[in-house]
């Protein structure tokens with residue numbers, strides 16, 4: 001085990017000298033395998049690795065099957081080794097070294113779609129290769145696989161240099177390859193090269209982030225020895241999702257090109273790679289894979305600088321072993337969680353489907369559903385609008401209607417009081433004097449003309465008449481929102497009915513609002529028409545106010561210097577100016593006190609009558625009118641008749657289809673994991 005770069009941040013990291021660590025093993029050297037016809041150099045399965053492969057193979061198969069089922073669509077992330085790197089860092093070369101086959105390589109962008117590469121050891125001498133994409137399987141062989149990948153990429157992402165997120169799967173079954181599944185992603189480039197889309201960086205980084213973000217992903221960061229690691233875009237990206245580097249392994253390519261300082265670079269670990277470094281030398285030019293491995297082995301053994309790097313950190317076979325070990329650990333660690341998530345999501349989808357309305361197949365069924373919805377909505381409205389029971393909407397204060405209506409009524413009463421208040425203190429009685437002067441007739445002077453009183457009253461009523469109108473508008477708008485919410489809730493599964501009920505609610509509430517406006521206007525007119533109350537409060541209030549007339553008269557007649565007096569109900573007021581009106585001021589005082597006493601009665605009537613009117617209107621709405629309106633609307637020409645509920649809305653049909661699909665997928669996934677559950681051992 002390499003002593004120069006030993007990390008111990010996660011369970012994934014190798015434990016030095018701990019032979020008993022479940023997934024830990026030492027890197028084995030290459031072995032020479034005598035094939036029937038040729039002598040080739042491939043990473044073989046030393047005993048420990050072989051047993052590891054034997055153990056992990058079924059688990060890896062299960063994960064691959066889950067990936068094939070597209071379980072990620074259900075939000076279940078799979079343990080995945082994701083290969084990232086800057087453009088031309090050598091990602092494809094690393095993968096072809098691991099697979100022992102030739103992949104498309106070159107300058108500029110080569111990998112344009114996520115390439116899921118499934119390597120499987122098989123005992124036969126003849127390798128088997130095929131591609132899977134767009135729901136089809138395309139067989140190939142070692143000689144033609146690079147071409148096949150290029151044409152499959154063209155089919156998925158177009159002939160140009162475009163990028164696509166649709167994955168292409170390459171299955172390589174070959175003797176001696178490690179059992180590994182990896183995803184190769186397009187190389188990151190900041191500057192688009194000729195023919196690449198302008199937003200190539202955004203597109204590629206979007207795809208990369210999607211793959212490396214899940215905690216279940218292991219990031220295989222491919223770095224070229226020829227560059228400064230901290231400047232690599234792929235390092236920046238992996239550090240964004242894996243700050244401590246605990247799930248990042250670095251592969252340094254092109255060691256042959258830049259041997260100087262490589263040892264220092266990988267031992268200094270400036271870029272925080274938690275799972276360690278492996279330096280490799282990939283296939284160059286037309287070399288065969290076997291030649292490349294031999295060259296690599298020779299390079300790291302004989303090169304004066306490269307040979308100093310610990311043997312546990314060099315060569316493709318070491319990389320293969322590390323990856324197999326990491327993969328085993330991560331799969332063992334993630335599978336129990338995946339099984340749990342599959343079960344949870346399956347149960348949730350089944351229960352959601354069972355809650356969906358049954359498909360209605362006859363008019364009778366539709367009628368029953370319609371009546372049930374109307375009944376339920378009516379009961380909800382009765383509870384919240386009339387009885388003040390809000391158990392159905394415990395957390396939605398907005399729907400606690402009786403309390404909200406009282407609040408609105410209190411606010412209305414306050415606004416009325418405020419809008420009617422006479423705040424002026426320095427023109428006391430001037431208005432009354434003006435009106436009295438204008439209402440003079442030929443007759444005795446000490447009779448209070450009724451027309452003068454009515455004129456003052458009418459002016460005051462006119463001034464406040466906007467307040468009840470605004471109140472009515474506010475209340476009915478609120479009730480409309482409440483009724484729409486209730487219908488929306490109860491018609492959740494029948495959008496066709498939802499639209500009709502909402503239309504009915506709008507129509508009816510508009511009519512009711514208009515009726516209330518008429519009612520308010522009638523009250524305003526009545527209050528303007530005449531002054532009447534049977535309430536003794538008026539007389540007693542007037543009496544109390546008139547008791548202060550003595551103070552006023554004395555101030556006017558005896559104390560000629562007094563300019564301000566205090567009158568209860570008015571505060572301290574200016575009276576000096578009234579000395580100019582000796583003949584009319586006493587009568588004006590009397591009239592002011594009468595109107596003040598009477599005004600209290602008028603305001604009370606404005607509040608009380610509105611409250612009672614609302615109660616009656618809401619009661620009629622809930623108990624009688626709403627139901628009739630909804631039935632008429634639904635059965636009428638716009639509603640389309642009861643048959644309309646029989647047609648399932650596209651949204652519901654889509655949801656049903658989605659749930660059925662998801663249940664099928666999750667059931668298949670459950671079967672996949674059920675087969676291997678007994679093999680799962682969780683790492684400590």
Ligand SMILES: Nc1nc2c(ncn2[C@@H]2O[C@H](COP(=O)(O)OP(=O)(O)OP(=O)(O)O)[C@@H](O)[C@H]2O)c(=O)[nH]1
Pocket residue numbers: 085086087088089090091092093094104105106107108109110111185186187188253254255256257280281282283284285
């Ligand atoms: N000398 C040398 N050249 C290498 C090595 N690894 C890769 N190359 C060369 O580097 C170039 C780019 O390699 P690719 O494997 O295509 O790089 P990539 O990261 O897959 O490229 P994209 O996916 O297109 O970004 C090719 O010409 C390779 O032959 C290596 O270890 N040594």
